[in-house]
Amino acid sequence: MKEILILSGKGGTGKTSVAASLAALMPDKVLVDCDVDAADLHLVLAPQVEEQHDFISGVLPEVDGDKCSECGLCAEQCAYDAIVMDDGPQIDPLTCEGCGVCAWFCPEEAITMADTTCGIWMQSQSAYGPMIHAALDPGEENSGKLVSLVKREARQLAEEQGKQWILVDGPPGIGCPVIASMSGADIVLAVTEPSASGLHDLERLAGLAAHFKVTTCVCINKWDLNEEMTRRIEARCEEYDIPVLARIPFDEDAVRSVVQGVPLVEFSQGPATLAMKELWHHLEKEAYQEGEPRYPVLGDGKITLSS
Amino acid sequence: MKIAVASGKGGTGKTTVAVSLALVAKEAQLLDCDVEAPNSHIFLKPTFTDTSTLTLDVPEVDEEKCTYCGICRDICRFNAITVFGETMMIFPEMCHACGGCFLACPEDALLHGKREIGVVEEGRDGSLNFAQGTLRIGEAMAPPLIKEVQSRASGPLVIYDAPPGTSCPMVTTVRDADFTLLVTEPTPFGHHDLKLAVTVLRQLERPFAVIINKDGLGDEQVAQWCKDEDIDVLMRIPFSRQAAEGCATGQPLIHTMPDLEQQFEAMLAKVVSGGAA
Numbered sequence: 001m002k003e004i005l006i007l008s009g010k011g012g013t014g015k016t017s018v019a020a021s022l023a024a025l026m027p028d029k030v031l032v033d034c035d036v037d038a039a040d041l042h043l044v045l046a047p048q049v050e051e052q053h054d055f056i057s058g059v060l061p062e063v064d065g066d067k068c069s070e071c072g073l074c075a076e077q078c079a080y081d082a083i084v085m086d087d088g089p090q091i092d093p094l095t096c097e098g099c100g101v102c103a104w105f106c107p108e109e110a111i112t113m114a115d116t117t118c119g120i121w122m123q124s125q126s127a128y129g130p131m132i133h134a135a136l137d138p139g140e141e142n143s144g145k146l147v148s149l150v151k152r153e154a155r156q157l158a159e160e161q162g163k164q165w166i167l168v169d170g171p172p173g174i175g176c177p178v179i180a181s182m183s184g185a186d187i188v189l190a191v192t193e194p195s196a197s198g199l200h201d202l203e204r205l206a207g208l209a210a211h212f213k214v215t216t217c218v219c220i221n222k223w224d225l226n227e228e229m230t231r232r233i234e235a236r237c238e239e240y241d242i243p244v245l246a247r248i249p250f251d252e253d254a255v256r257s258v259v260q261g262v263p264l265v266e267f268s269q270g271p272a273t274l275a276m277k278e279l280w281h282h283l284e285k286e287a288y289q290e291g292e293p294r295y296p297v298l299g300d301g302k303i304t305l306s307s
Numbered sequence: 308m309k310i311a312v313a314s315g316k317g318g319t320g321k322t323t324v325a326v327s328l329a330l331v332a333k334e335a336q337l338l339d340c341d342v343e344a345p346n347s348h349i350f351l352k353p354t355f356t357d358t359s360t361l362t363l364d365v366p367e368v369d370e371e372k373c374t375y376c377g378i379c380r381d382i383c384r385f386n387a388i389t390v391f392g393e394t395m396m397i398f399p400e401m402c403h404a405c406g407g408c409f410l411a412c413p414e415d416a417l418l419h420g421k422r423e424i425g426v427v428e429e430g431r432d433g434s435l436n437f438a439q440g441t442l443r444i445g446e447a448m449a450p451p452l453i454k455e456v457q458s459r460a461s462g463p464l465v466i467y468d469a470p471p472g473t474s475c476p477m478v479t480t481v482r483d484a485d486f487t488l489l490v491t492e493p494t495p496f497g498h499h500d501l502k503l504a505v506t507v508l509r510q511l512e513r514p515f516a517v518i519i520n521k522d523g524l525g526d527e528q529v530a531q532w533c534k535d536e537d538i539d540v541l542m543r544i545p546f547s548r549q550a551a552e553g554c555a556t557g558q559p560l561i562h563t564m565p566d567l568e569q570q571f572e573a574m575l576a577k578v579v580s581g582g583a584a
Contacts (some may be wrong), residue, residue: 010313011317037477037503038472038473038499038503040316042493043496059384097405098384099407101407101410101419104382136474138507139511141475141476148425171472175342176447176448179445195556196346197322198348200344200346201346204343211445225552225555244486255525261495284504
């Protein structure tokens with residue numbers, strides 16, 4: 001079983017569009033959407049939800065007004081300034097990290113930590129195979145924990161059903177949810193675009209992949225929007241020893257297919273579709289290549305910013 | 308006044324809008340709060356005059372004083388401390404810096420170690436004041452660094468370039484702003500993530516309005532939805548290959564498309580005067 005994780009650093013480079021096309025091209029897999037705070041893959045793959053579960057992760061303090069003496073110790077000790085005293089402690093759930101320090105030290109034992117639901121996760125069936133996805137409640141934290149849960153469920157399902165692949169659509173950035181999504185991935189497919197921002201954020205992502213020693217490949221989306229920048233990205237990838245698997249041209253059919261809610265490769269036989277097929281061909285070869293993992297090599301470990 | 312430029316979906320043009328807005332303002336400061344992938348500096352090419360490193364206090368054990376009682380392990384809800392027998396292990400990367408272990412230790416046996424979160428740089432590009440945070444690679448906790456960047460806010464007009472998504476980094480950025488501009492694109496992805504971002508801002512009871520970028524590329528559902536929800540669309544930036552090409556090489560939008568300058572000025576005036584949303 002091989003797990004392919006689609007990331008980008010910069011948002012909006014085309015992760016979900018690439019994921020949707022790979023979902024149509026890749027046989028025998030479980031699909032996963034790890035962009036839990038802005039999940040979009042379901043908009044293209046239209047899965048039917050079969051099971052829905054609450055995501056109980058966070059804990060939040062609950063104050064027993066009868067016991068509270070309004071001493072203010074909780075507010076004073078809160079490292080996140082999530083508590084203000086205003087006719088008893090008022091707790092801001094969006095700022096609270098759930099550390100429980102307030103409950104631990106409350107001299108009146110007036111605070112208890114209660115489980116809270118921060119979202120849902122679902123097991124669904126799509127035309128392209130089973131799918132595990134989630135929706136973090138807007139504004140919530142613990143996105144990393146939800147990513148870990150979604151990945152664990154997907155892996156279990158893939159093992160039960162003897163699937164050959166797990167295809168994961170990842171979140172943007174390089175922070176908490178991205179770090180959580182990298183755990184257990186065989187290959188990171190970094191989708192970038194030929195812009196100074198795309199390259200800058202690709203370098204930060206390559207740094208993270210090197211840090212966690214995950215094999216990384218690149219595809220350059222909308223490559224013909226700036227041919228010179230595409231060549232710069234390819235040169236940088238060569239320097240880092242990261243294979244560039246495909247160049248996907250700008251193709252208005254890509255936008256039209258999203259509007260229609262269909263994976264590009266099933267919508268059009270245009271140039272971008274051909275490039276997606278080439279991408280899948282090379283990705284499959286890369287996944288079953290023998291030898292050591294090829295994580296990015298960054299020289300002295302420091303990233304040289306190109307901008 | 309502080310204006311955040313946020314989006315939900317990534318790549319809709321937050322940085323494009325934030326930079327153009329800062330450039331048309333007479334006196335402004337731009338703070339790049341997208342610490343995972345900060346890109347504003349690519350368009351501004353600022354000269355940095357001040358750099359500082361943000362660290363969080365994480366525990367380190369003083370073996371001389373520690374009695375291995377395990378209270379620090381018990382209070383830690385982030386599994387950053389384990390104690391077995393006379394061995395104590397601390398995983399600083401798991402620590403959320405709540406400070407509970409320091410407060411709970413009866414022997415005063417925990418020392419204040421440091422974990423680097425990232426770097427804050429300050430400088431200027433011409434008359435524009437600029438600061439950005441860059442999260443250390445491998446670091447998971449963005450919000451403390453975002454708050455540190457926001458602490459540099461000064462002057463009558465501050466613009467925050469926000470991170471994408473709708474979870475804690477985005478919330479941290481927009482809740483400190485007086486007004487939020489949500490940049491979206493006219494596609495099902497843009498529409499779906501805009502709805503999530505709007506939910507956050509309504510929960511926070513913060514005023515906001517929408518900018519539709521790459522207008523003409525997809526369909527009308529975003530504009531129709533905003534109309535139905537009674538949300539102001541302050542600007543529609545047409546999709547153009549020329550704009551995309553300029554953006555790719557780090558050119559601010561109002562330099563590639565000078566015709567838009569007046570529209571940005573008018574939008575800014577409307578937001579500042581309280582006439583929006």
